[in-house]
Amino acid sequence: MSVAGIYSRKSLFTGKGESVKNQIDACQEYAAMKGWDSLVYFDEGFSGQNQNRPGFQQLLQDIDQGKIQHVIFYKLDRISRRMLDILEFIEKMNSKGIDFISITENFDTTTPLGRAMVHIAATFAQLEREMLQQRVRDNMIQLAKTGRWLGGIAPTGYTSKEMRFRDHQGKEKRKYILEGIPEELAVIEKIYTHYLKKKSLSQVEKYLLAQGFQTKNGGAFQKQTIRSILMNPVYVKADPRIFDYFRVLQSDIASPIEAFDGIHGLLTYNKNRKSGIKGTEPCDPEHWIVTVGDHNGIIDASDWIAVQKQISKNSKPGVPWKKSSHALLSGLLRCKYCGGPMIIRYGQKDKKNGHRFYYYVCQQKDLTGGAGCSNRNIRGDLLDQTVLETLVSLAPQPSQVKKILEKVESKFLNSKRNIISSNEDLNKQIHRNRKRIQQLLSKLERNIPDAAAKHIGERIEELDHHISELEKKMEHRKIVEQHPSMDLSPAILKGIRENVASIGHVVNSMESVEEKRRFVEGTVERILYHEGAVEIHLKKNAAVQ
Template identity: 25%
Template sequence: MNRNIKNPKPATLPVVRCAVYTRKSTEEGLEQEFNSLDAQREAGEAFVASQRQEGWTCLPERYDDGGFTGGNMERPALQRLLADIEAGKIDCVVVYKVDRLSRSLLDFAQMMQTFDKHRVSFVSVTQQFNTATSMGRLVLNVLLSFAQFEREIISERTRDKIAATRRKGKWAGGHPLLGYDVDPRGFRLVVNEAEAVRVRAIFNLYLEHEALLPVVQELERRGWVNKRWTTRKGRERGGQPFERTSLYRLLTNVAYVGKVRYKDEVHDGEHPGIVDPADFQRVQTLLQRNGQTRGAPVRNKFGALLKGIIRCVPCDCAMTPSHTTRNGSKRYRYYVCSSAQKRGWNTCPSKSIPAAQIEEFVVGQIKCIGQDRALLAEVLAQARQQDGARTSELEAEQRSLEKDLTRWHAELRKLSCQLRPGDDNGSIISRLADLQERIGLVEGRMRKVREQIQTVQQQLLDEEETAVAMSVFDPVWEALTPREQARVIGLLVERVDYDGASGKVSITFHPTGIKALAQQLADQRREKTA
C-alpha cells in the first residue's frame, strides 16, 4: 500500500534581536567620514549576518559612545542600551572587543547580572566567545580581568609621567591659565601680556580689600571673567564670571610666580612669573589669616578699630587686640605684638600699646586730612596715581580688544568672499556665525571699557572740594556706631606701623578709600544745601 509521506515543515527559528555597541575613549578622529565607531559597528553587523541561519538580526538602533572612558558607566549610549534591555527590546549584545563595553570588573559584573536577569547573551566578535555557554563566561571573566589590569597600568604610567613632567618644571596640561597662553609648538606656557596686567590687578585688589567677596563684586563690576580659550576643534571654552572658589584658586596658584605644583611639592617652572613674589606671599598670608572665615568680616566684640591693620615694626608681625579686666568691671584694651605672645615679652621692644591711645591718634590724623593741605595733597597725588594706573590698565585692554576685532573683521571679509552659490558652505557659514558672535561680545565689552575710563576720569576730585568734604568728617564720626567706625577705618587706612623702640607711629592711607569717602561726604553736603 502506497502512502503519501509529506515532508515535515521546518521549525521556525526564534528571532534573536542583536544590538551592536561601540565605544572610543577619545574624540580624536570621530569627525572623519568613516571612523573607529563605524569600523566596530561594521564588524558587529558582519558577525550578526554570519549567524542569520540561527535567526540573528541586527537592530537599526545605534549605540555609539564616542569620547567616553570604559572605566565607568556614565555613558549615554550605554544607558540607552541598558534601558532597552530592561524594556525587553534586545536579545543579544554584540561588541568588537570586551573592553569596548567596560574596563571595570565591578561594572561588568553588574551589567552581566542585568543581562542574565533579562536572558540577554553577550558576544565579542574578535575574541570568539558567547556568554550563553559556561566556557564563554569563563573566558569572559579572564579577559575582563586583563582589561582592568591594563587600564590600571595605563593610569599608573600617566600619573608617573605627570609627576616627572611637573618635577622638571614643565607644563603638564590642563585648562590654560589667565595670564598665559599654551604654545602649540612646544607644550609650555607663554605670557599673555594683556591678561598678565589683569592678573596683577586682581592680586592688588585682594591686597586692598583683604577679602574674597568684595574682589568678586569688583571683578563683576569691571566685567572681568576667567580665562577664555579656543579648543583645537574651534570651540569656545571658559569665560565664566569669577566666584569665590575660582578667585581663591587663582590667588593660590603658584604658577603666577613661575612655579609648578605636584601634590605637596613645589618646583621651579620653565615659564616666567607674572606676579611679584612678595605680593604673592602677602596674599597667601592674608588668605591663611582669613581661612576660618573664608574672607568674611570677623566680629569685633570689643570695638578694636585697628584690628588687622596695626603691625609691630621691630618684629614685622601683626598686633592683635587684647584686654584685661580690673576690679571685676573696668576693661582695659591693648594691641599686643603676636610675636611677643609666642616668643616672650623680652624679644620685642613694642610688646603692647593701649588701644584707646593709638586709635585716638589714628582718628586724629584722619580728621587732619581736610585741614593739613600738605597731607591732603599727598593723599590726592596717590589717588591720581592709582587712577592713572587703572586708566592705563583699561586702555591696554581696549587696545587688545581692538586688535581682536581687526583680526576677526579681516577673517569675516575673507570668508564672505569664499561663499559660492550651490556649494556646500556649511563650515564657512558656521565660522561666520561664530565670528559674528565673538565680535558682538567684544564690542559690548569695549563699550563697558570706554564707560569705565570715562567714569574714572569723572571721579577725579580737586583739592578744594576734597578739603571741604573732609572738613565735616569730625561731626559725622561722632555719630557713627563702633561697628560703622571700624568699617570706615578699614576703608581709609591700609596699615598702621608701631615701633615701640622709638615710639614712632606711621599711617599708610588708602587713597581710593579717602577719595570714596570724600565723594560720599561731598554728595551728602550737596543734598543738604540743595
C-alpha cells in the first residue's frame, strides 16, 4: 500500500493560525480518503526560514530511503517561507516521482492545476536564485583575474594544490594552483601529436583505445572528451602569439602581455552560462576571461593554434544527423559487457531482393576492431520486435484492469459514504451541544448561588470550545471532499479503463518507426544486451510494469 508522509509545522511563538494537531488531522483524513497509510512528521517552535528542522529532515531521509510515495501538507508555506527552498523541495519530489499535495490550496501534482502551481512557484524562485548567482559570479570573476584555480574538477594532467602566501599587509593567505601529473600530461601530448598528424577526432579515439589509454575515471576517451582537451588553453605555453589570438577573439585578457612568457599555461573562466533551469550552453569567446596561470603549459603555441584551426575547419556545418529510419532502440540500447552504447551498422545487400539488414553493434567493439569488447552483434529488426512484444505483454490485461478499478471504485464510494455519515454525526453532536448550552443559559437566568453560576459558566465554555473543534473537523472534511483529486466520476473510470486496456492494440496499430520509438522512449529507461540476453529497465511511472 502507498504511504503518505504528512508534514506539519507551526511557529510556537506566533500563536496564530491552525494548530499542529488540526493540520495533521486534516491531512490524515485526506490520506484515509485516498486509501493511503500515513507517517506523521511535525515541527513546532521552528521558523519557516529554518530548513534544519528535525521533523522535516526526517521526512527527507525517509523519502531518500523510499519509504514515502506521497507528501501531504496543510499549506505550501509549511515547507518553507522561502520560495527558493520550496522550489528545491519540489524538484527533489519530481526527481523521485513523488506526488505532493496541499489540501487547502488545490496544490496537487496529479492535477493540471497543481502542475501549473509548480511552474508559478518556480518562476518566483528563479528570480531569487538568479540574483544570488549574479553576486557569486561577480566575486568569482574578480578572483579569476588573479590567476588562481577556483576549484572544481582539475583538467586531465593536473591536480589542484594548496599554496600559502602573504599579502601586501603581511597577512597569511592561501590559494589553489594547478600542479602537473607527468604520466597524464604524457597522454595529453600524444593526443595533440596524433591529432595534428591525422586531423580527425575519430582517428585519435581509435588510437587511444588501441593503446589502452584511459581517462581519470578509468573509462575510454570519447570524441567529445578529446575535443575538449584539444580546445583547452590550460595546456598551451602562453606566449605573445596566444595573447594576440585571444585579443582577436575579443576575450577579456586579465594578464598583461609581459605575463605571456612561453612557459605558463592559461586559465579561462566564464566559458559557459546557464540555459534554462538546469542546463548550460557555451559563451562566445568575447565573454571569456583569460589569465595566465601559475602552472606550466606543455603544448607549443604554434601547435595549439594549428589544432584550433583544424577543429574549426572540421566543424563546418554538414548534413544534419538523423536517427535511423529503421532502428527502434537508438540511444536506449547499451552493451552490458562494457557499458558502452550500441550503434547501428548495416550488412551487405541481399542479392535476391536488395534488402539490407541492420545490426546493433557495441561501439567499443566497432572502434577497436573487436579488441575492446567481445559482445556479439544482434540483428536489429529481431531485437526491436522482441522488445515491443515484451512491453505489450507487460501491459495489464482487460480482466486485471477491471478488477483493479472495481476495488478502487468500491473504496472511493465507501470513502464518500464515510464522509457523509461522519458529517451527519458531527452535525448531531453540534446540535446537542448547542441545545445543552441553551439549557444552561436558562439556568443562569434564574436566581442561583454564585458557586453554581460559576460552574455553569465553565461548562458553557467547555461546550462552546467543543463546538468549535467539531466545526473545524467539518471544514477539514469539506476541503477533502471538494479537492479535485477526489473526483472519480464514471467517465473518469471509463477513460482509465480504455487507456490502460488498449495499450497492446494501440502499439500493434502503429505504422511508423517514429511512433513506436516514442512509445518505447516513454516507457523504457534503458536496455542492456549481452550475448543474446536482453534486460529491459522500465521508467518508474511507465504505463506497463
